[in-house]
Amino acid sequence: MTTRIFISRDSGALCVGAEEVATALAKAAGLRGLAVDIVRTGSRGLYWLEPLVEVATSDGRIGYGPVAVGDVESLLDAPLLEGGEHPLRLGLVEDLPWLKRQTRLTFARCGIVDPRSLPDYRAHGGYQGLEKALAMAPEAIVEEVVNSGLRGRGGAGFPTGIKWRTVAKTVNPQKYIVCNADEGDSGTFADRMIMEGDPFVLIEGMTIAGIATGASYGYVYIRSEYPHAIEAMEIAIKAVREGGMLGPNVAGSGHAYDMEVRAGAGAYVCGEETSLLESLEGRRGEVRAKPPLPAHIGLFGKPTVINNVLSLATVPFIMSEGAAIYRDYGMGRSRGTMPIQLAGNIKHGGLFETAFGITLGELVDDIGGGTRNGRPVRAVQVGGPLGAYFPRSLFDTPFDYEAFTAADGLIGHGGVVVFDDTVDMAKQARFAMEFCAIESCGKCTPCRIGSARGVEVIDRIMADTDRAANITVLEDLCNTMKFGSLCALGGFTPYPVMSALTHFPEDFGATPKRLQAAE
Amino acid sequence: MRRYEAWSVPRAAEIIAREKHRPGAALPILHAIQETFGCVPEAAVPMVAEALNLSRAEMHGTVTFYHDFRKSPPGRRVLKLCRAESCQAAGGDALAARAEEKLGVEMGETTADARVTLEAVYCLGLCHSSPAAMLDGHVFGMLDERKLDALVKEAQA
Ligand SMILES: Cc1cc2nc3c(=O)[nH]c(=O)nc-3n(C[C@H](O)[C@H](O)[C@H](O)COP(=O)(O)O)c2cc1C
Ligand code: SF4
Ligand code: FES
Numbered sequence: 001m002t003t004r005i006f007i008s009r010d011s012g013a014l015c016v017g018a019e020e021v022a023t024a025l026a027k028a029a030g031l032r033g034l035a036v037d038i039v040r041t042g043s044r045g046l047y048w049l050e051p052l053v054e055v056a057t058s059d060g061r062i063g064y065g066p067v068a069v070g071d072v073e074s075l076l077d078a079p080l081l082e083g084g085e086h087p088l089r090l091g092l093v094e095d096l097p098w099l100k101r102q103t104r105l106t107f108a109r110c111g112i113v114d115p116r117s118l119p120d121y122r123a124h125g126g127y128q129g130l131e132k133a134l135a136m137a138p139e140a141i142v143e144e145v146v147n148s149g150l151r152g153r154g155g156a157g158f159p160t161g162i163k164w165r166t167v168a169k170t171v172n173p174q175k176y177i178v179c180n181a182d183e184g185d186s187g188t189f190a191d192r193m194i195m196e197g198d199p200f201v202l203i204e205g206m207t208i209a210g211i212a213t214g215a216s217y218g219y220v221y222i223r224s225e226y227p228h229a230i231e232a233m234e235i236a237i238k239a240v241r242e243g244g245m246l247g248p249n250v251a252g253s254g255h256a257y258d259m260e261v262r263a264g265a266g267a268y269v270c271g272e273e274t275s276l277l278e279s280l281e282g283r284r285g286e287v288r289a290k291p292p293l294p295a296h297i298g299l300f301g302k303p304t305v306i307n308n309v310l311s312l313a314t315v316p317f318i319m320s321e322g323a324a325i326y327r328d329y330g331m332g333r334s335r336g337t338m339p340i341q342l343a344g345n346i347k348h349g350g351l352f353e354t355a356f357g358i359t360l361g362e363l364v365d366d367i368g369g370g371t372r373n374g375r376p377v378r379a380v381q382v383g384g385p386l387g388a389y390f391p392r393s394l395f396d397t398p399f400d401y402e403a404f405t406a407a408d409g410l411i412g413h414g415g416v417v418v419f420d421d422t423v424d425m426a427k428q429a430r431f432a433m434e435f436c437a438i439e440s441c442g443k444c445t446p447c448r449i450g451s452a453r454g455v456e457v458i459d460r461i462m463a464d465t466d467r468a469a470n471i472t473v474l475e476d477l478c479n480t481m482k483f484g485s486l487c488a489l490g491g492f493t494p495y496p497v498m499s500a501l502t503h504f505p506e507d508f509g510a511t512p513k514r515l516q517a518a519e
Numbered sequence: 520m521r522r523y524e525a526w527s528v529p530r531a532a533e534i535i536a537r538e539k540h541r542p543g544a545a546l547p548i549l550h551a552i553q554e555t556f557g558c559v560p561e562a563a564v565p566m567v568a569e570a571l572n573l574s575r576a577e578m579h580g581t582v583t584f585y586h587d588f589r590k591s592p593p594g595r596r597v598l599k600l601c602r603a604e605s606c607q608a609a610g611g612d613a614l615a616a617r618a619e620e621k622l623g624v625e626m627g628e629t630t631a632d633a634r635v636t637l638e639a640v641y642c643l644g645l646c647h648s649s650p651a652a653m654l655d656g657h658v659f660g661m662l663d664e665r666k667l668d669a670l671v672k673e674a675q676a
Contacts, residue, residue: 011643012648015648016648186603186604186642187604187642225640265546265585265587267584267586280546284580343605344605351647417605435641
């Protein structure tokens with residue numbers, strides 16, 4: 001009997017040696033005459049356990065990790081194929097507390113299925129959402145997404161269904177679905193994981209979007225830093241087209257929908273939706289003024305739905321299980337689950353999908369396990385390079401769009417980057433300005449010039465030149481950028497800068513506000 | 520490791536002809552040119568502009584907007600080190616300085632023997648395993664001094 005073994009081909013597993021482990025295991029098993037079938041999956045998202053080797057047993061999948069090439073022989077002796085004892089044995093993967101505590105709706109299949117096998121996707125509930133959608137009127141599909149309460153996972157948190165409704169109401173023989181897979185925020189990797197680990201769910205979501213809004217073609221704009229995701233999506237699209245689920249007659253429904261992958265070219269600002277459209281059209285990625293909304297005049301001047309990977313990849317679940325089931329999770333106006341990404345100097349880095357409402361402290365200390373090097377956590381940046389730095393005193397903030405806004409921050413795409421007590425927050429503020437200067441599209445002065453000035457001003461503060469006066473200059477500059485920028489690159493760079501200054505004034509050589517108040 | 524073709528007008532024309540009919544063909548064409556020649560040579564710009572019915576200035580503006588497109592071919596191997604926040608938090612700054620010192624170049628430069636181009640990259644989506652790097656298409660995470668040294672050595676080999 002052939003035993004199935006699962007090893008991830010996700011780049012997060014490859015970066016710590018999964019390929020070498022898979023090769024060594026195949027070779028060693030061959031030499032021992034053992035019949036094994038090594039399935040290459042996506043990642044479960046427990047990255048500190050990668051390379052994770054799972055073996056199918058009658059009880060379920062038993063995991064071992066993190067496995068090095070040197071462990072292969074002793075694993076086979078365990079014996080691995082029977083799920084035998086070994087120092088690296090983790091037990092049933094499904095029962096690992098880190099996975100058990102999650103609510104995996106968008107990531108239900110990631111790390112479990114073979115991302116290159118359409119039959120495997122179907123065997124795990126794939127395409128049930130589309131099947132339901134095809135039995136409904138397009139308007140009803142849109143209303144289902146509206147009712148789910150799903151908000152855009154790319155950062156702005158705009159209700160996905162409302163966006164779709166706007167496009168559905170336009171009359172135009174050509175409309176487009178554009179998937180924003182530019183994922184440029186440091187601390188984020190959820191889009192990458194879906195594309196590498198469950199690409200069919202994104203294709204299914206985009207197909208449903210196309211049928212709901214009357215769009216017959218889609219583009220996935222993937223950043224060039226993600227060669228593995230690009231390859232995975234291309235292979236999956238081809239398989240789906242051959243399977244008749246993309247093309248002139250999707251699943252025999254009479255609806256036409258097809259799509260392709262386009263690679264970005266290393267510009268962070270191209271994640272901004274109108275810049276992305278400019279880039280897709282073949283121009284400089286300069287941000288467009290809104291209105292017109294892309295929903296009215298988008299790609300090549302046509303009505304366009306532009307959504308983040310996670311927004312689109314969540315739609316199949318909503319369609320197959322119903323809007324109410326999704327909406328029942330969460331808090332306030334943040335409905336459903338958020339795939340949160342734990343990163344930086346963290347013990348348990350990875351993907352944690354959970355209902356909105358969990359606190360920042362739980363995520364960092366409890367689930368993340370604190371820092372990897374054991375030093376105290378001092379600051380956490382949430383929401384990428386445009387997100388605020390949080391001190392420990394704000395760790396009771398619940399993960400919720402509105403609560404983060406109220407705390408002068410944003411959840412963005414859900415990245416959480418942990419820093420220990422050696423961090424210099426003035427240096428982090430300087431980096432935020434520098435990054436904005438490097439990536440500015442150049443269209444507006446506050447962003448283009450302001451960020452370069454910001455670097456100079458912070459340099460002066462750090463060098464203790466006219467410190468108090470320069471801190472005032474920095475605050476004014478942030479105000480100008482916040483209110484005078486066309487898009488959130490210039491407009492939100494003040495978040496990391498001002499949060500660093502507000503919560504960690506001592507790093508700027510100023511007296512902490514708390515102490516001032518006490519005096 | 521990649522071997523790039525020497526610049527050739529007919530070869531460039533062939534690539535442009537192959538891609539130009541796609542809607543918004545500029546980026547696909549420029550990527551294909553860089554794949555082939557290792558860069559987007561100055562001489563390619565007017566050819567692409569003409570094929571897409573754009574002015575040369577406009578095309579130049581597009582090429583220079585994107586960080587990916589190079590003016591000249593890179594070294595035999597390209598080592599990209601992530602310099603973004605998550606990798607900074609995990610000790611990436613010190614590793615970047617170490618790589619610069621070992622290779623004797625700064626970020627964005629190529630070693631004198633043309634073996635290695637060292638580049639900064641802002642996030643590889645491997646932040647769960649920071650610090651991260653990419654050598655040609657291969658990814659590396661959880662870097663420390665020992666792993667970085669091995670990586671630099673491999674790049675120089
Ligand atoms: C500078 C900048 C970068 C952005 N980068 C991304 C990105 O990488 N991915 C993304 O989905 N949205 C990004 N956004 C947000 C998009 O503009 C847009 O809101 C989003 O794609 C809409 O999809 P959603 O409603 O599904 O979130 C960025 C915005 C700005 C201002
Ligand atoms: S804020 Fe910056 S990136 Fe955004 S449009 Fe203005 S110049 Fe461009
Ligand atoms: S910040 Fe370095 S990989 Fe994301």
